[in-house]
Amino acid sequence: MNFTPSVLSFILTAEAEVYGIPTKKPKFHQQVQPSPSPWSPWKVSENIVTCENNIIMQLFNRVAFVTGAAQGLGKAFSEALLNRGAKVCFTDIQVSKGKEVEKTYSDKYGQDRVLFLHCDVSSSASLANSFKDAVSKFGHIDLMVNNAGIADESRLRDMVNINLIGAIEGSMLAVEHMRKDKGGKGGVVINIASTAGLTGVYFVPSYCASKFGLVGFHLSWASNPYNSQMGLQFGCLCPAFTDTDILNQKEKQMLYFEDGQRITKHLGINRVEKVVQGFLQMVESENCNGDIITITAKEDIQYSRRASSKMSHL
Ligand SMILES: NC(=O)C1=CN([C@@H]2O[C@H](COP(=O)(O)OP(=O)(O)OC[C@H]3O[C@@H](n4cnc5c(N)ncnc54)[C@H](O)[C@@H]3O)[C@@H](O)[C@H]2O)C=CC1
Numbered sequence: 001m002n003f004t005p006s007v008l009s010f011i012l013t014a015e016a017e018v019y020g021i022p023t024k025k026p027k028f029h030q031q032v033q034p035s036p037s038p039w040s041p042w043k044v045s046e047n048i049v050t051c052e053n054n055i056i057m058q059l060f061n062r063v064a065f066v067t068g069a070a071q072g073l074g075k076a077f078s079e080a081l082l083n084r085g086a087k088v089c090f091t092d093i094q095v096s097k098g099k100e101v102e103k104t105y106s107d108k109y110g111q112d113r114v115l116f117l118h119c120d121v122s123s124s125a126s127l128a129n130s131f132k133d134a135v136s137k138f139g140h141i142d143l144m145v146n147n148a149g150i151a152d153e154s155r156l157r158d159m160v161n162i163n164l165i166g167a168i169e170g171s172m173l174a175v176e177h178m179r180k181d182k183g184g185k186g187g188v189v190i191n192i193a194s195t196a197g198l199t200g201v202y203f204v205p206s207y208c209a210s211k212f213g214l215v216g217f218h219l220s221w222a223s224n225p226y227n228s229q230m231g232l233q234f235g236c237l238c239p240a241f242t243d244t245d246i247l248n249q250k251e252k253q254m255l256y257f258e259d260g261q262r263i264t265k266h267l268g269i270n271r272v273e274k275v276v277q278g279f280l281q282m283v284e285s286e287n288c289n290g291d292i293i294t295i296t297a298k299e300d301i302q303y304s305r306r307a308s309s310k311m312s313h314l
């Protein structure tokens with residue numbers, strides 16, 4: 001049967017949409033800022049990108065591994081990826097919740113595209129085993145999302161273990177698996193930090209320290225001059241207060257509890273959908289290496305790109 005080009009284009013677009021494949025370049029919400037974002041301690045004005053020149057990364061049949069994804073942002077990132085045709089291994093310490101979500105997503109997107117695994121990111125063995133199990137099911141991983149996190153100033157060592165070391169170890173597992181110079185297919189590592197990783201917050205200082213550490217780790221890997229030959233990219237998402245369970249703080253979890261409540265209310269709270277939008281902008285861009293996206297209630301999605309390396313000329 002012969003179709004005219006416009007009929008063919010209509011059919012292909014409709015089919016792509018059924019499979020959740022984006023058919024148009026996303027319109028980035030990033031506007032060129034008149035001055036650097038207050039959440040970015042670096043000069044960003046000359047590094048701002050609109051991504052107009054970037055081609056979206058096709059997520060169809062890409063394989064993602066997401067930590068801390070039985071609820072909140074991780075669950076929402078997982079669904080957004082599935083919705084665009086990716087396969088997702090989502091993991092958490094909350095097994096019954098995770099299994100419930102797995103059932104819902106399997107019914108909606110197909111059992112062959114969804115896997116839930118128990119994974120405690122504070123345990124090296126648990127992380128390594130679940131990563132291995134995900135590779136066994138899906139063959140390989142293209143996208144690692146280190147999302148698991150807690151905010152609890154009364155559990156300092158847990159917080160550093162989960163928010164920082166868990167994300168570092170998750171990144172390193174992904175690097176070793178993905179790097180092309182060691183037989184991998186390349187891939188993307190996204191670390192979920194926070195605006196609290198870019199600016200001091202006096203009522204959650206140790207949470208801040210864990211997120212500052214993660215931003216430092218991201219920047220270091222992003223500036224690795226061997227990334228392109230390894231086929232690796234590193235992106236970092238920094239949301240501000242977002243409407244998830246992490247904000248349901250008990251008094252002992254924060255310093256200056258009332259100040260924290262008041263300041264949060266004053267600054268405003270992101271909707272989860274807004275953070276997902278920023279996340280998709282990052283993973284769908286052809287090259288997100290070195291990018292840091294901030295998402296705040298007042299300034300929306302700010303997309304900045306940093307100079308690659310201060311050492312590249314050495
Ligand atoms: N909601 C917010 O205001 C913001 C959150 N973030 C970050 O986003 C990430 C996701 O947090 P939300 O979804 O907001 O909170 P959430 O509390 O709803 O979700 C966190 C998830 O991490 C899991 N988790 C906790 N310890 C774990 C461990 N040892 N191993 C594996 N999973 C574990 C929890 O079971 C939960 O499912 C965190 O890294 C958080 O720091 C960043 C900026 C703002």
Ligand SMILES: CCCCC/C=C\C=C\C(=O)C/C=C\C/C=C\CCCC(=O)O
Binds near residue numbers: 196249254
């Ligand atoms: C009810 C208060 C809870 C505060 C602590 C709990 C979780 C916090 C998670 C975060 O990652 C918070 C994120 C950012 C705080 C830092 C700065 C906010 C300023 C950004 C803005 O302008 O909105």
